[in-house]
Amino acid sequence: MELRQLKTFHTLASTLNFSRAAEVQNYVPSTVTMQMKSLEDELGVKLVDRLGKKVVLTDAGRNFLGYVDHILSELEEAQHAVKQSGEMIGTLTISADETLCTYRLPAVLRRFRLRFPGVRLMFRPLTEPNLKQNLREGDADIIFMLDEIKGEAGICGEKVLDEPFHLLVSPEHPLALKTALTIEDFNGETFLLTEQGCSYRMFFERSLSQKSMGGITELEFSSAEAIKQCAKIGMGVAILPEMAVAAELNRGELVSLPWDLTAVSFATQMFWHEEKWISPAIEAFLNLTRENFQIHP
Numbered sequence: 001m002e003l004r005q006l007k008t009f010h011t012l013a014s015t016l017n018f019s020r021a022a023e024v025q026n027y028v029p030s031t032v033t034m035q036m037k038s039l040e041d042e043l044g045v046k047l048v049d050r051l052g053k054k055v056v057l058t059d060a061g062r063n064f065l066g067y068v069d070h071i072l073s074e075l076e077e078a079q080h081a082v083k084q085s086g087e088m089i090g091t092l093t094i095s096a097d098e099t100l101c102t103y104r105l106p107a108v109l110r111r112f113r114l115r116f117p118g119v120r121l122m123f124r125p126l127t128e129p130n131l132k133q134n135l136r137e138g139d140a141d142i143i144f145m146l147d148e149i150k151g152e153a154g155i156c157g158e159k160v161l162d163e164p165f166h167l168l169v170s171p172e173h174p175l176a177l178k179t180a181l182t183i184e185d186f187n188g189e190t191f192l193l194t195e196q197g198c199s200y201r202m203f204f205e206r207s208l209s210q211k212s213m214g215g216i217t218e219l220e221f222s223s224a225e226a227i228k229q230c231a232k233i234g235m236g237v238a239i240l241p242e243m244a245v246a247a248e249l250n251r252g253e254l255v256s257l258p259w260d261l262t263a264v265s266f267a268t269q270m271f272w273h274e275e276k277w278i279s280p281a282i283e284a285f286l287n288l289t290r291e292n293f294q295i296h297p
Contacts, residue, residue: 003075005039006068009047013065014123015101015233016055023106024123026113059138076120089118090281095126095134096144099224104242104268105144108292112285117279126235137275141282143271146241147199148264154275160293162270163241166201170234176255190217190236191226203264204239228254241266
């Protein structure tokens with residue numbers, strides 16, 4: 001059993017995605033697959049199950065993760081004890097929702113790993129309602145959210161990027177050919193939406209309610225990718241950020257409807273606790289994010 005296999009398993013358990021684990025570890029996905037197979041063969045048990053594109057820990061994987069956490073923590077402590085160079089070390093925990101995990105953060109995580117290999121980087125995807133709670137309770141050092149720009153007591157925040165949104169349908173949908181829409185055009189339509197508690201879903205539902213639109217059906221999904229695929233095959237009208245659908249719009253697989261969604265400004269934002277000590281690792285990640293997205297605080 002090799003240390004690199006344990007680190008790969010720990011990263012995969014945090015990301016639950018082979019491609020994202022490969023990005024964080026600076027591997028190609030096939031390397032993650034080979035390391036996991038070798039580790040499972042040596043242990044004689046399955047640690048993860050692949051259900052389509054989704055990865056879930058088995059019971060054995062969840063039990064093993066506790067031991068791996070302990071091993072890596074002990075290793076970090078040992079490194080602190082003997083490190084004589086000026087290399088940055090420590091542990092950094094980053095959390096974000098599924099959309100930002102997929103479309104905004106892999107490049108930042110990869111750059112951080114390359115620049116600061118001595119820092120143990122832990123990445124934990126979370127649903128939006130849990131992100132700020134995790135930050136307040138100290139379970140995450142930095143979180144990234146797609147939300148309205150607004151202040152909140154006890155939390156420091158910074159805008160990363162403005163994120164435009166679109167109402168989207170397949171090219172074959174009856175609304176796809178319209179050059180202008182009224183609220184009545186949506187009567188009887190099926191809307192493909194994120195889970196309850198998502199900020200932009202709540203804004204969209206408020207705006208429709210204020211316009212007195214009725215007779216609609218709502219289908220709820222936990223994944224932006226699932227919403228996108230269902231919209232592409234004509235199941236209904238989706239609301240998604242442009243970053244998640246740019247390729248599909250360019251290829252003509254989705255059509256953006258002429259509907260104004262600019263009443264509220266949404267942005268990718270990063271947050272950290274105002275009372276938490278900003279360690280060198282946290283400061284380095286904040287600065288690298290600013291550098292990556294050309295932010296000038």
